[in-house]
Structure formats: C-alpha cells, structure tokens
Amino acid sequence: MTAELEKLWGAVDPGRLRKTLLEMLEIYSPSGKEEDVQLYLETLLTGAGFRVERQEVEQGRYNLQVTMGQGEPRLYLVGHVDTVTAWDLDELGPREENGLVRGLGSCDMKGGCAAMVEAWLALAEALPAHELPSVGLLLVVGEEENGDGSATFLQACRPPCVVIGEPTGLAACFAHYGYLEAGFVTRGRRSHSSLPELGHNAVESMLRVLLHVGRHAMFDRERSEVVYSIRELSSSRGGFVVPDRCEAWIDLHLPPDRDPLAFQRDVADIAATAGNHIPGLDLKVSFDFASRGYSLGTDNLLARVLGDIYSQLELPLRLDAFRSHSDGNLFHAAGVKPLILGPGSLETAHTPDEQVVFEEVVAAARIYAALCLKAGA
Incomplete structure (x- = not known):
C-alpha cells in the first residue's frame, strides 16, 4: 500500500x-x-x-x-x-x-x-x-x-x-439490466353484483390475461433471465357492481443484451393471443417507459x-x-x-x-x- x-x-x-x-x-x-x-x-x-x-x-x-x-x-x-x-x-x-x-x-x-x-x-x-x-x-x-x-x-x-x-x-x-414498464387495461360491462351473468367482469378478464402472459416461457423464473413482476392491480370502484375496468402495471427487468423495443413487441404479441382463451376480452396494452x-x-x-x-x-x-x-x-x-x-x-x-x-x-x-x-x- x-x-x-x-x-x-x-x-x-x-x-x-x-x-x-x-x-x-x-x-x-x-x-x-x-x-x-x-x-x-x-x-x-x-x-x-x-x-x-x-x-x-x-x-x-x-x-x-x-x-x-x-x-x-x-x-x-x-x-x-x-x-x-x-x-x-x-x-x-x-x-x-x-x-x-x-x-x-x-x-x-x-x-x-x-x-x-x-x-x-x-x-x-x-x-x-x-x-x-x-x-x-x-x-x-x-x-x-x-x-x-x-x-x-x-x-x-x-x-x-x-x-x-x-x-x-x-x-x-x-x-x-434494462427496464420496461407495461400497462394492461381490460374493459367489461357493469352490472349489479348479484347479477354477474348480465355483465362482463374486467377483473376476471385481467386475472386470466395475467395468468396467460405469466405462463409464457419468457417469464419462467427457473429458466429465463427476464424479471417479470406484477406491480399494481386496480379496478373501477363503483360499489356493489361488477367492475367494468381493471388496470395492471408490470415491471420487466431485461438482461443487458435484450432490446426493450423488440421485447415490447414480444409482450404485445403474447398478450394479443389471450383473446383466443378469454371470451369477450377487451384488452389494451401500453408501454410508458423503456430503458436499455x-x-x-x-x-x-x-x-x-x-x-x-x-x-x-x-x-x-x-x-x-x-x-x-x-x-x-x-x-x-x-x-x-x-x-x-x-x-x-x-x-x-x-x-x-x-x-x-x-x-x-x-x-x-x-x-x-x-x-x-x-x-x-
């Protein structure tokens, strides 16, 4: 020294x-x-x-x-x-x-x-x-x-x-790592909570969307380097009703060599296939922040x-x-x-x-x- x-x-x-x-x-x-x-x-x-x-x-x-x-x-x-x-x-x-x-x-x-x-x-x-x-x-x-x-x-x-x-x-x-912030919004049809069959529950749709996306191999915590974390989940508040809107925010931390814009397209493609399994799905996906x-x-x-x-x-x-x-x-x-x-x-x-x-x-x-x-x- x-x-x-x-x-x-x-x-x-x-x-x-x-x-x-x-x-x-x-x-x-x-x-x-x-x-x-x-x-x-x-x-x-x-x-x-x-x-x-x-x-x-x-x-x-x-x-x-x-x-x-x-x-x-x-x-x-x-x-x-x-x-x-x-x-x-x-x-x-x-x-x-x-x-x-x-x-x-x-x-x-x-x-x-x-x-x-x-x-x-x-x-x-x-x-x-x-x-x-x-x-x-x-x-x-x-x-x-x-x-x-x-x-x-x-x-x-x-x-x-x-x-x-x-x-x-x-x-x-x-x-x-890079970072990508994804926003998901599902929309449904409001009805009285005692008559859910007359509405379309946006929360139920969102839960099914998140399960569908999370099952993809890209987000497998045992095998993938991508870090997938559901940060927030909220719905419209209207009292004793079936909610007609639900919003989720997802944090995605990407390995240094992954391009956030290319990954953004991958996430959108995966989410787009959710409608094949969720009847009446109304889903919007947005990406508010990306950092390589x-x-x-x-x-x-x-x-x-x-x-x-x-x-x-x-x-x-x-x-x-x-x-x-x-x-x-x-x-x-x-x-x-x-x-x-x-x-x-x-x-x-x-x-x-x-x-x-x-x-x-x-x-x-x-x-x-x-x-x-x-x-x-």
Missing part, C-alpha cells in the same frame, strides 16, 4: 460516518420532498470548507454538486438522496443493532451517499490542495420516480465516468484499479450485473461510463426491513476514496 493511500484510508472516520448516516436517516426525504436532506448535506459540506453548487431541477428541488482538484472532473461519485414513500411514519427512524443500521433509505441509498460524503471529507483531509484529484460529488433528487435529478445534471455535464452507490453488497456492476441495459466489460480504468483496491482491503472482488433500474441507465445513454457499486443489498431495499451492514458502509467509503485518488489523478 502506498503511503498516500494509507494516509487516505486513515482519514476515513467511522464515527463521523455513522453520525452522518444516522442523521440522514432521521430526515424523511421521499421523491419530490428532498429539500430537508439536501439542506442538511449542504450545511455539512459547506461547514467542511467546500463550495457547494445548487443545481435546480424544479422549484424547491435541486441537486448538490461539489468538485475538487484542477480542471473538469474525470470521475463523479453519484448518490440519490430520495427514498420511496414510508409505509409507517412511526417506524421511520434509524435503529442500529449488532452492526446493522435499519431504516428507510439505509441501503437505497443513504448508506451509499453517506459513504461518498465521508470519502470526500477524507480526501480533503488527507491530501494537500495541489494533490487533490479532479473529481466531483453529485447528490441528486428524483431517482425513485423518473430520474429528473440526474437528467438535469446530464444536460450540463457529461463526465467520462461515474460511480453510483446503489446497493450491490459491494459487488462491482459494470453491466446493468448495457455491459461495459472490464477493459476500462475503474475495472483495472478495483482489483488492487479490493486486494489491499482484503475484500473479494465480485463482478455482477445490476438487476434493478437506476440512474445508471440514464448516464450510459448519455455516453457516460457508470459503475454501480454500494453497500447494502436489493433484497431489503423498498421493504419495511431495509438495512445495511455498517462495516460495508465504511468499506464503501474507503473504496470510493481510493477510486477518486486513482481515477481522478
């Missing part, structure tokens, strides 16, 4: 990092209401002597952008500060027990954000100003909804590389330096494809090379049991700091 890297990792302060993470988790910041957590982070960073730029996304919502070193940053650390909406506000706050930090956003991705902030503070403490790498820190809003924070940043800046701290269990994801996946391979700067970093930290370097949707798709589509790497795992993200191992957060801070040092030099 070089003296410079040893000094940098020594500057990573677990106590300060724990305080940052727990205080971030105390602040409720669902998509669209991120200002309180951004004010907290802005105060923390300006108090440490950094010039923090607000990048307006819309009124009352903004990204935070900080840079160091000379010239345009070669690498940005990117974290999203928003979370999904809380199920129970009484159970919102952080809880720490046996090395686990629990709470909304703990792994997705306030753990990653806190680690990035700590890496930033450690770099500034460990290195003289003239040796600081040319890197940036970007804390964005809106990832859990439509990615409007990252989209705003990309209108003005397209760095060569970014590291996004989504929960990967510290696996390095140079590949990323990618695979960068490992012939790039970040991949080359990661092996050495993990070896010195005595961590196994695992390579994977990120299975969810993230702002990584937006960055890649804009010509930026994204590495997805962060503490925590998708298994608990968006659940009431969301959690992150604190030692993973500390390790992430050291990895981010070392990547900045080596890739931003």
Whole structure:
C-alpha cells in the first residue's frame, strides 16, 4: 500500500460516518420532498470548507454538486438522496443493532451517499490542495420516480465516468439490466353484483390475461433471465357492481443484451393471443417507459484499479450485473461510463426491513476514496 493511500484510508472516520448516516436517516426525504436532506448535506459540506453548487431541477428541488482538484472532473461519485414513500411514519427512524443500521433509505441509498460524503471529507483531509484529484460529488433528487435529478445534471455535464452507490453488497456492476414498464387495461360491462351473468367482469378478464402472459416461457423464473413482476392491480370502484375496468402495471427487468423495443413487441404479441382463451376480452396494452441495459466489460480504468483496491482491503472482488433500474441507465445513454457499486443489498431495499451492514458502509467509503485518488489523478 502506498503511503498516500494509507494516509487516505486513515482519514476515513467511522464515527463521523455513522453520525452522518444516522442523521440522514432521521430526515424523511421521499421523491419530490428532498429539500430537508439536501439542506442538511449542504450545511455539512459547506461547514467542511467546500463550495457547494445548487443545481435546480424544479422549484424547491435541486441537486448538490461539489468538485475538487484542477480542471473538469474525470470521475463523479453519484448518490440519490430520495427514498420511496414510508409505509409507517412511526417506524421511520434509524435503529442500529449488532452492526446493522435499519431504516428507510439505509441501503437505497443513504448508506451509499453517506459513504461518498465521508470519502470526500477524507480526501480533503488527507491530501494537500495541489494533490487533490479532479473529481466531483453529485447528490441528486428524483431517482425513485423518473430520474429528473440526474437528467438535469446530464444536460450540463457529461463526465467520462461515474460511480453510483446503489446497493450491490459491494459487488462491482459494470453491466446493468434494462427496464420496461407495461400497462394492461381490460374493459367489461357493469352490472349489479348479484347479477354477474348480465355483465362482463374486467377483473376476471385481467386475472386470466395475467395468468396467460405469466405462463409464457419468457417469464419462467427457473429458466429465463427476464424479471417479470406484477406491480399494481386496480379496478373501477363503483360499489356493489361488477367492475367494468381493471388496470395492471408490470415491471420487466431485461438482461443487458435484450432490446426493450423488440421485447415490447414480444409482450404485445403474447398478450394479443389471450383473446383466443378469454371470451369477450377487451384488452389494451401500453408501454410508458423503456430503458436499455448495457455491459461495459472490464477493459476500462475503474475495472483495472478495483482489483488492487479490493486486494489491499482484503475484500473479494465480485463482478455482477445490476438487476434493478437506476440512474445508471440514464448516464450510459448519455455516453457516460457508470459503475454501480454500494453497500447494502436489493433484497431489503423498498421493504419495511431495509438495512445495511455498517462495516460495508465504511468499506464503501474507503473504496470510493481510493477510486477518486486513482481515477481522478
């Protein structure tokens, strides 16, 4: 280990990092209401002597952008500060027990954000100003909804590389699944609930459509790499009646090499055959959002330096494809090379049991700091 890297990792302060993470988790910041957590982070960073730029996304919502070193940053650390909406506000706050930090956003991705902030503070403490790498820190809003924070940043800046701290269990994801959102609507004929034979039940039709589509080999969870998840199901609410409308939303996560537009046609073709088995079916299929996946391979700067970093930290370097949707798709589509790497795992993200191992957060801070040092030099 070089003296410079040893000094940098020594500057990573677990106590300060724990305080940052727990205080971030105390602040409720669902998509669209991120200002309180951004004010907290802005105060923390300006108090440490950094010039923090607000990048307006819309009124009352903004990204935070900080840079160091000379010239345009070669690498940005990117974290999203928003979370999904809380199920129970009484159970919102952080809880720490046996090395686990629990709470909304703990792994997705306030753990990653806190680690990035700590890496930033450690770099500034460990290195003289003239040796600081040319890197940036970007804390964005809106990832859990439509990615409007990252989209705003990309209108003005397209760095060569970014590291996004989504929960990967510290696996390095140079590949990323694509995403397709499908909407199904069935229509029927309303009748009194005691006389269903006089109507046409749109919910029954939808259930049969979903069973028909789900049985296709393309969605076989044992054999297919496509991730098929029914996200929402709702019907017209009219009291004691046979419902005449039903709507379903389906999330489809596609392997990096699958074309979402071609897959869209496949799904539409499968759905079109449902009418052969469902009498009187009135079905409309729409696709509101599509994002292509990618695979960068490992012939790039970040991949080359990661092996050495993990070896010195005595961590196994695992390579994977990120299975969810993230702002990584937006960055890649804009010509930026994204590495997805962060503490925590998708298994608990968006659940009431969301959690992150604190030692993973500390390790992430050291990895981010070392990547900045080596890739931003």
